[in-house]
Amino acid sequence: MHKFMDPASVALIGTPRRTGAGAFNNAEMMLRYGFRGRIYPVNPAGGDILGMKIHPALADIPEPVDLAVISVGRDRVAAAFEDCIRAGIRRVIVISQGFADADERGRRLQDQLAARARESGVRVMGPNTLGVVNNFRRFNTAFIDIPFPERFLPVSLVAQTGVLQVASRNLSWHDIGKAIDVGNACDLDIADALDYLADDPETKVIVVHMEGLKRGPAFLESAGRASRLKPVIVIKTGRSAAGAKAALSHSGSLVGEDDVYDAAFERAGVLRVRTGGQMRDAIHALAVLGEMEGPRLGVVTATGAGGIMAADTAEEHGLVFGKMPADLREKLRAGLPDWVHVTNPIDIWPIGMLGGRYEEAFRLSLAEMLKSPGIDGVLAVFIVSGSPLHGDLDLEQAVDRARREAGNLKPIAAWPYLDSAASVERFERIPGVACFDSIEQAVEGLSYGYRYHRLRRRGTPRPRSFPVDRARAGGLAAKGRRKGILLGQDALELLGCYGIPAARGIEAGSLSALVRAARAMKPPFVLKLAGRAFLHKSEWGGIVTGIGTLAGLKAARKGIAENVRAKDPGLRIEAFHLQEQAAGREILLGLKRDPVFGHVLACGQGGVYTEVFRDVSRDLVPVDGAAARAMLESLKIWPLLMGVRGEKGADTEAIVGAIERLSFFASENPDVAELDINPVLASSEGCVAVDARILWQ
């Protein structure tokens, strides 16, 4: 990857012979950008441009170049790539469009390219990419004339589009250092780019744009490693139904469920943002301010209204107001009327104006806030004015002195107003000060630092193993694989082999068999329709609860049979599912094999409200005990599970155990495509699965 970003020599295959306005000549753009390596344009027509000889073929170039950039029509890419292999070139960027981003034929061409890359060991970036930008080396493979930025942050971008690198100055406060457009990612992908950037000393913050991933586990590993070394910000688009549809046709990405990406990003320790605006603020905050080591905010503001806005935003982003440092209040109050409030947020305007020492009060407040062990970061809101009448409102010295007095680098997020444009650069020269466009953005900026602080310190899952009744489990799984599905009692028994408790029950067709079974069971009973024909049993009138007697059982069986007959006289009932009736809160546990990330485990509110409130948390398998508990605690129904209004809570340890066992089941049964246990009834006595469904493939 390194020589993709910093080649000594580059061959440009398919460079137009025309230069100047409208030519989109990448050799010309590379020169204009100031690249100091050797550039070899290649075009069968030969000739020369801009003082460079155009080589008719790769073979004519006097050295084996570090990197080739191909921009020819899609049908000529394969031949050009073979030329590169023959010429001993090890790295190729394919700019050309019309591959998996276009149609079936394009997808086949791309697959062939990827196969040749694997066979030859030549690494390919693209197709459908703008390539790379490395501002540390004035290197840019774009065919658009982008001005070289005089100033840029040590931030690197990996994207599935070139727009972000062209627009990087629109998407971060300052330009960024490096960008990699992986395009359709037929070979090199986001994970490869992350591996490079994680170890790159010129990169302090990584930003990832993605529409979807193919290699989920590779991403988890690369991003997981990178995020322990430096902040990794990700913007994943296509999160809405409409957006996912558009993503599919744009880069031909496999698009897993967006909620699953949330779980994956959490696991990988990367910080997700949702909009271009948030991305800009997150880049700025993490590159300039870095981490915030706790949630406690101090606010020094020239406007009381600003303190209120800060409070609203802090609450929404998981920050709280820290305590006023011990003697700061007394120091500020000296000489002021009684009625002046001095709390955090500190409204410095009346203090400064009435006391006639605005700058000193501001400096003192900021310094003490920074020094205080009870404050993790500071929001500073103040006027900056270019007016000759307001030299005394200028706080550059005050902020600088406060920073020195404090002797630490706790983050200061600022909203300078009135003449802010002129002042941002001055204030940002002070270490650990970043200016934002609004109070809310400044607070949100600090919250990114706190989120990263927690993500970097996250634990690694330590899943447990459990004893399994392997003989019985093997038989049931084989049956499931054969039929494609296990339902009801079969499914519950297979889960039982892994220690997931179920309500006692049997399946039988005849009344005599049901009665025989019932004699050995404890009433009240539930009788349900069984079998694939009746997936939505309640729609068939196929569930009777509270059966107390054998006569009741008989009546229930008859009633269900009549309900089915009324709906579809030709349908035969194969069997009924008789269970001891359980009680408790309805929860659901589930598994789904995501095409990108593998098994995803879900737990949430079960029963009829599942689809209404979507109170479900998800995590990637393996899930350990701590993660299982965190999943439960993040549910809105968590307080109900803990018990409300004098009611006993549910045995949450039992649910945690069931989740861990389900995760273990998933890791032992990689071919299970989908599994629902709904409901699990959770009470103070434990939890029991009441119905389940397992799908293979």
Place this chain on the structure above:
Amino acid sequence: MHKFMDPASVALIGTPRRTGAGAFNNAEMMLRYGFRGRIYPVNPAGGDILGMKIHPALADIPEPVDLAVISVGRDRVAAAFEDCIRAGIRRVIVISQGFADADERGRRLQDQLAARARESGVRVMGPNTLGVVNNFRRFNTAFIDIPFPERFLPVSLVAQTGVLQVASRNLSWHDIGKAIDVGNACDLDIADALDYLADDPETKVIVVHMEGLKRGPAFLESAGRASRLKPVIVIKTGRSAAGAKAALSHSGSLVGEDDVYDAAFERAGVLRVRTGGQMRDAIHALAVLGEMEGPRLGVVTATGAGGIMAADTAEEHGLVFGKMPADLREKLRAGLPDWVHVTNPIDIWPIGMLGGRYEEAFRLSLAEMLKSPGIDGVLAVFIVSGSPLHGDLDLEQAVDRARREAGNLKPIAAWPYLDSAASVERFERIPGVACFDSIEQAVEGLSYGYRYHRLRRRGTPRPRSFPVDRARAGGLAAKGRRKGILLGQDALELLGCYGIPAARGIEAGSLSALVRAARAMKPPFVLKLAGRAFLHKSEWGGIVTGIGTLAGLKAARKGIAENVRAKDPGLRIEAFHLQEQAAGREILLGLKRDPVFGHVLACGQGGVYTEVFRDVSRDLVPVDGAAARAMLESLKIWPLLMGVRGEKGADTEAIVGAIERLSFFASENPDVAELDINPVLASSEGCVAVDARILWQ
């Protein structure tokens, strides 16, 4: 109000004698701002400043001025105000702080000031205000040196703080025309400002900042009228618990529940935004683009990735992608390879580059989108470049021509990237084009136009009257007023007088009375503890359901009594509440008298989940049938009320009727402070109230 904004002459009471750096001299600032009216500084010390005579007293001024601005210590404000009254001045701005924003004494001083204003008929703005800005007259009462903006939008701001007017250039893309800081609003308040701005021809868009309101009904009336004439944007801070606390100490506002403000804003037709960033974009969108007359978005983008971001944001903000205009696809495809996609969003880059007619394809797409009856507004995403190589990428002519060809003013929200800063002004010269900082902000900008379109066309509530059993209702209400509360059967009966159906029941203490009543009722029964001592009956073990026989009734009574004895042996049970057991989905109906807006009606999910999912909608009384239905339809449990999985739905007309009757009850009982009916059981047979609680005062 008009002469507050456009006075011919102003007296400045308490103007410092010092001028220049650090003096905060408002006479000096007014001169520098370019005010062309007559300025009379007043200070007992006399002398002169900046060529103006300082008058020792108001009485020395040779004319009765249009406006006085008082900025003296809080204890001298009353005397200065009396001087104004004596001098025949009709309008006063009180800049001074230290009133309701400070302490109890300040609040008293403010009340006295308000009382004198009422008595004298002199109108007061403030205290604790920066006053007004009117850029159409170069008039600004701030004591801060704010540069006069050369260009500003016809947008006016009303705020409870001066920060927004000082920072207005930071909070909107361009400066704004007028600003009014009502401060503590002891006399003139937001409603007065809205009345003025609604009819002000120089105001096209109104922006309101508030921390809280005192006169809710006046605001509803003024904002309701204004919002039918022009867009009214509101940012209400203090929406979080922390923010509400801060607001209380900042401007001493009464702070009602934030959810109630949402209902009030909806009723008044004002468009709420939550952050400074949203405020900026909403101002810009509504001032430049105006309304969008439907939700159907067309997208023309130079980047496919941008189309995906647009799709995500559109879905979040209630916009959808419109259909491609009929023949546009064919026109664009001409001469292109088969594999180029042409759908909405239109990815213009491959079309333009491969076809060699980027500008033409863009113009054509934009024009046809604007002309199409299936598209209500367009998002345009394109590169702007200052490079001499890319004159052909410049779309100013294309956008301008498309606008002319379309012959309409449908909004165009643009995200120009690469060299956007230089280009915004050029593009915004084209009518109905606004540029935003990101794709998401551009789409959100369009959504404000669509939200305003719907708000402006909203209906007026037409509440119905219902027959009432007045004799019985009067007696029960008198009892409630006397005791402060009505519970259980009493409360249900009072509601029954207004036609709200309840489960049949009685309250009685003795077993014999209960049995006698039960004989006349239909089992199964429910028996519950009654009385004030047992507000949370379930915590006392005070509810038994499913009682089928008189023996069961006896056992239930005994069981409950034992539960109570076990918890508190000394407590006497006054009565039991015996009801016919009803079935259905649990919903809740409620009333709360908000200190600002009066009675607020709530409906939502009842029972144990109420506090977990907070699935509640609110509206201000009166609520008519259409509003009641909208409240129900906005609930997450609405699909459950409609019936799922073969289950019959609830009789929603019956619930709508109950809501209308409850609204009528509220309007007839203005002294009811709080009322809960929880649960109401809704089934296909209708709905019945099962428990209720009504509080007076």
